[in-house]
Amino acid sequence: MNVLVLCAKTALACLLIVAGGAKLSDPASFASTVRLFIPVRVAWPVLSAAAVGVSLGEVAVGVASLTLPAITALDVLVFAIACAFVAVSAMGYAFHRGRSCRCFGTLFQRKFDAAGVLRSAVIAGIAAVALVHVGAAALQLDATARVLLLAAAGLLTLAAFTAARARGTGSEPEPKVVAQ
Amino acid sequence: MILASSFVVVALVLCMATVLALFGVTHVSMSGAEAIERDGLAPGVHAPVWSLVDSAGKVVRSPPPTPLQLVMFTDHSLKAFPSVVDGLREVMAQELLEIVVLTRQRNELAESVLRSIGLDGISVLTGSPSLYAAYNVRVTPFAIFVDSAGRVRASSLVNEAWQVTKLLQLADLPLEQENLAPRGRFRRRTAGAGV
Numbered sequence: 001m002n003v004l005v006l007c008a009k010t011a012l013a014c015l016l017i018v019a020g021g022a023k024l025s026d027p028a029s030f031a032s033t034v035r036l037f038i039p040v041r042v043a044w045p046v047l048s049a050a051a052v053g054v055s056l057g058e059v060a061v062g063v064a065s066l067t068l069p070a071i072t073a074l075d076v077l078v079f080a081i082a083c084a085f086v087a088v089s090a091m092g093y094a095f096h097r098g099r100s101c102r103c104f105g106t107l108f109q110r111k112f113d114a115a116g117v118l119r120s121a122v123i124a125g126i127a128a129v130a131l132v133h134v135g136a137a138a139l140q141l142d143a144t145a146r147v148l149l150l151a152a153a154g155l156l157t158l159a160a161f162t163a164a165r166a167r168g169t170g171s172e173p174e175p176k177v178v179a180q
Numbered sequence: 181m182i183l184a185s186s187f188v189v190v191a192l193v194l195c196m197a198t199v200l201a202l203f204g205v206t207h208v209s210m211s212g213a214e215a216i217e218r219d220g221l222a223p224g225v226h227a228p229v230w231s232l233v234d235s236a237g238k239v240v241r242s243p244p245p246t247p248l249q250l251v252m253f254t255d256h257s258l259k260a261f262p263s264v265v266d267g268l269r270e271v272m273a274q275e276l277l278e279i280v281v282l283t284r285q286r287n288e289l290a291e292s293v294l295r296s297i298g299l300d301g302i303s304v305l306t307g308s309p310s311l312y313a314a315y316n317v318r319v320t321p322f323a324i325f326v327d328s329a330g331r332v333r334a335s336s337l338v339n340e341a342w343q344v345t346k347l348l349q350l351a352d353l354p355l356e357q358e359n360l361a362p363r364g365r366f367r368r369r370t371a372g373a374g375v
Contacts, residue, residue, distance in 0.1 A: 003190065010191040014198045066195075069187050107202075138186050145188045152195035159199045163206040 002138055006069075008130040012078050013066040015123065017153055020058030021160030022105035027051045033102045037091065063153040067146050070139040075131050082120070082127035089120040107164040216319050220335035223350075227251075227326040228314040232282075234303040235291055243330035246278045248351055252302075253312060254321035255283045256293035264321050265297050267344030272301070274348070282307040284320075325351035 023030045031051035035042070061081065065074045085103075092101055092112030101110050110116060141149070209215060221227065231241045242249055250271065252258075258265060258281075272279060281304045283290050291304040315324060325333040325347060333351035338344055 003186065006187050006190045007194070010187075010194045013191070014194055018198060018202070066191055069191075107205075141188065149188065149191055149195075152192055156195050156199055159202045163202045166206050167209055 002134045005129060005132045005134045006138060008126045009065065009069055009075065009078075012082070012123070012127055012130055013062045013153075014156060016058045016062030016065070016078070016081070017156045018107070018160040019104050020055045020060075020062060021157040022107040022164035023051070023055035023058070023102065024105070025161045025164035026105050027055060030055065030102045030105060033100070036096050036099065037088065059157055063150070063157075066153050067141070067149045069141070070136065072131075075127075079124070079127040079131055082124040085120040086117070086124050089117040093117050104160075105164040106167055107160065216337065219316055219318055219337065220322060220324060221316055221332040223332055223334060225332050226330050227324065227332050228311065229330060230311065232305040232307070234280075234305055236303075238303060240278075240280055240303050240305055242280075242326055243328050244278045244326065245328065247276045247328055248274075248278070248333065248348075249326045249328075250277060250279045250348070251315070251324045251326060252279065252281045252321060253284075253307075253315065253317045253324070254281055255287045256289040258299075258321055259293055259297055261321055261339060262297075263341045264338050264344060265299065267338070267341030268299060268302075270341065271344055271348050272299075277348070279303075280305055282311070284309055284312050323347055327351075 027048055028051075031044070031047040034051050034054070035047050038047070058081075061074070061077060064071075065078055068074060089101070089112065092099065093114060093116065096112050099112050101112050101116060103110050103116075227242060229242060231239060233239055242251065252268070268279065271277060279302050281290065281294060281299075281302055283304065283306055285308065286306050294302065294304060312318070315322075317324075319337055321338055322336070323338045323344060324335040327333050333353075334347040336343060336347055338347070
């Protein structure tokens, strides 16, 4: 059971880091998704800032969860974020069905659909598993281990950012040429 | 001790597996035909600036002194694309167009082969993998038109003569103001944007 919980905690941390890192590669496109959920007219810089904020927040929570596994409050926060994913997926499915959710930036072309809601529910389920108490000994980290995990988190963020950038640049609109 | 390190082991294994999965997914997606269609640079962006000397000692520059420069990314293998050679011969007649062949690396065969297939008067320049990367070119023969201001005017993988002439027509068209990207901004083309 311990291994299952540890896997759940780590998998969620990795998921948050990858999602945040990938979104950071193209905050403008994620800002357009953020706009879908804001009922009032908001200036584009504010949307962009919100998109960057959400992306950085995901990376920060993921890194914290990976390097500070003994802090229960972080598990609760991750579970709350997973529940927010379910809510956003459900709202997207209800009001913006078929639109790109950009949950992983341009890394994966996910859309607001029923499968997306199901995926979010599974993530929330995994986050619930990660809440299960495990022996403190399993979560004890010395300074070396913490640095190692921090480096792994950094590598993961960089890999997600680079992969999303490599895959996503082609999605920009092609500049048009006009006849004289 | 084993219990104490279990989280570190699980976390590191999952992190590395995720990194490898990301590289795998990206590698697969970038190897496909759709990804190759996005190679090259979008019209309006600044092309790399360089100055190279051909075998005759002539200094060739990009951006060019002429209104248009066609940079052909190829080597002696162009012989296997007779239609592209025909297209190049056709556009060579253009007075205001400078055509250069840029090889990926030193290639002793390139110049003699290109001369033998009738592409006289075209400077053959030794490029580098990094220069190819700067143009975002992986597959040859690839054609990129650059104007005297250093902006890309047309860019595509070419396999037929009509593609070369069509690209020249596109390169002659003026760019919209909104497409004039600031220097240093790297922008790729969208899939299906070739000729």
